[in-house]
Amino acid sequence: MEKILKRCFRLFGVWQEDKEMEWLRQMSLKGWHLTNACIFIYTFEKGESKDIVYYGDFKSIKKTDIDEYLDIFKDAGWKYICRQGNWFYFSSPADNKYKEVYSDNQSRLGKYRMLLLIHIIIMPMLFNSLRIVSNRMANNETILMGTLMLFTFVLLFAAIYSTIRLIVLVAKLRKSPKE
Amino acid sequence: MNEKAELRKLMPLTETSFYVLISLLEPLHGYGIMQKVEKLSNGRIIFGPGTLYGAINNLQSIGLIALYGDTTSNERKKTYLVTDKGRELINLEIERLKEMVKNAKTLIENTKSNI
Numbered sequence: 001m002e003k004i005l006k007r008c009f010r011l012f013g014v015w016q017e018d019k020e021m022e023w024l025r026q027m028s029l030k031g032w033h034l035t036n037a038c039i040f041i042y043t044f045e046k047g048e049s050k051d052i053v054y055y056g057d058f059k060s061i062k063k064t065d066i067d068e069y070l071d072i073f074k075d076a077g078w079k080y081i082c083r084q085g086n087w088f089y090f091s092s093p094a095d096n097k098y099k100e101v102y103s104d105n106q107s108r109l110g111k112y113r114m115l116l117l118i119h120i121i122i123m124p125m126l127f128n129s130l131r132i133v134s135n136r137m138a139n140n141e142t143i144l145m146g147t148l149m150l151f152t153f154v155l156l157f158a159a160i161y162s163t164i165r166l167i168v169l170v171a172k173l174r175k176s177p178k179e
Numbered sequence: 180m181n182e183k184a185e186l187r188k189l190m191p192l193t194e195t196s197f198y199v200l201i202s203l204l205e206p207l208h209g210y211g212i213m214q215k216v217e218k219l220s221n222g223r224i225i226f227g228p229g230t231l232y233g234a235i236n237n238l239q240s241i242g243l244i245a246l247y248g249d250t251t252s253n254e255r256k257k258t259y260l261v262t263d264k265g266r267e268l269i270n271l272e273i274e275r276l277k278e279m280v281k282n283a284k285t286l287i288e289n290t291k292s293n294i
Contacts, residue, residue: 055229057229065236067255068209068232068256068257069232071209071210071255071256072209072210072228072231072232073228073232075209075210075213075228076210076213076227076228076231078228097225098213098225098226098227098228099227100225100227101227101228101229101230102227102229102230103195103224103225103226103227103230104193104194104195104230106193106195107195107227107229107230107233107234108229110233111229179193179194179195
């Protein structure tokens with residue numbers, strides 16, 4: 001039988017983990033199971049309705065360590081779906097004992113700290129691109145340059161907003177007396 | 180002595196790190212650690228895979244645990260074992276935890292008799 005696929009475009013911020021995962025779970029309940037996630041485009045395959053939970057983990061990992069990382073998830077009942085850069089997507093039956101991928105605040109914090117660090121590294125690059133684009137635009141006002149300028153602006157704004165949300169999230173996790 | 184001061188900088192260990200460390204007094208791989216800790220804590224502690232992977236990585240990088248055995252063997256999964264440094268730290272943690280329990284017990288019993 002031919003596979004029935006569906007692609008959806010959805011924007012989720014890195015701080016919206018819960019919202020994204022709940023949406024994926026709802027899709028599975030409707031019989032659409034995630035097969036790929038690639039920069040805001042989610043691909044689903046039609047199947048039976050199942051209660052499946054999802055997790056997108058952010059991990060900067062050495063090539064030689066990937067097998068071990070994936071093995072631990074597999075042993076804990078998590079199926080590896082796809083990888084997009086440093087994002088790894090997994091799924092698991094909702095009744096899995098190990099359905100909390102991060103079972104303590106400390107390790108959850110580790111994930112967000114890493115994301116925050118990446119944002120902080122990217123920020124000066126975006127500022128720099130904006131500077132370059134605006135310099136070019138001064139001598140060369142074309143629609144292409146205008147679009148590029150707008151695009152860089154949007155990216156920079158998104159990065160700033162995302163950074164603020166991540167800082168708030170990290171602060172909240174740090175405040176908890178729970179480990 | 181210097182070494183002890185060095186180890187004290189790592190204290191207190193989180194519950195996760197502590198349990199991973201003591202479970203590795205015998206060689207185990209990732210899933211083995213999860214199962215052992217669950218058993219030791221009577222099901223109270225269930226490690227998520229993300230948490231466990233992070234803890235193993237972290238403990239290995241600071242030299243409290245190390246890869247165990249022949250990595251060229253057929254066994255694909257990596258096995259770990261606590262190092263001498265890790266053992267030393269467990270002993271220091273035992274002292275710290277003893278002190279905590281002793282103080283809490285004494286104080287809570289004292290206040291109970293006051294009421």
